[in-house]
Amino acid sequence: MEDAGLLLIRIMIGVVFLFYGTQKLFGWFGGYGIKGTGQWFESIGVKPGNVAAALSGLGELVSGILFILGVFLPLGAAIITIIMLGAIVKVHGAKGFANGAGGFEYNLVLIAVSIGVALIGSGAYALHF
Incomplete structure (x- = not known):
């Protein structure tokens, strides 16, 4: 049962980051x-914005696939952690903890879950080399 639970968590984290990555890279899903x-990155002081968009989108896409x-x-958890820490510092941190107020609660959950799964391991239902 633990392996099935890890698979479910990995798929959900992966889908979340595939979603965000394809939004940034290809304009999919709104x-x-x-x-x-x-342009949005530039507006919050992250320059050059197009480079930041491409790198963060690629990081999200790759980490989603890895998960x-x-x-x-x-590696996937490290990428997620770096991107989410950037989001906390540049966007969510000043808004406090509560996600409903635009805070960093959700970012911390994504960091904790991705690191936790990386520490536990992928389980039986994964590609093994």
């Missing part, structure tokens, strides 16, 4: 693509 996301496949989880 996203703005690199250009629009880059879904269950491979290189420490």
Whole structure:
């Protein structure tokens, strides 16, 4: 049962980051693509915005794939942690803890779950090399 639980958690984390990555990179699911996301990054002081959009989108896409496949989880968790810490520092931190107020609660959950799964391991239902 533990392996099935890890698979469920990995898939959900993976889908979340695939979603965000494809929004930033391709404008899918209501996203703005690199250009629009880059402009937003510039507006919050992250420059060059297009580079930040491409790197964060690529990081989210790659980490999502790693979690879904269950491979290189420490790398995936590190990427997620870096991106979420950036989101906390630049966007959510000043708004306090509560997610409902735009705070950093959700970012911390994503960090904790991704690191926790990386520490436990991918379980039996993963690609193994």
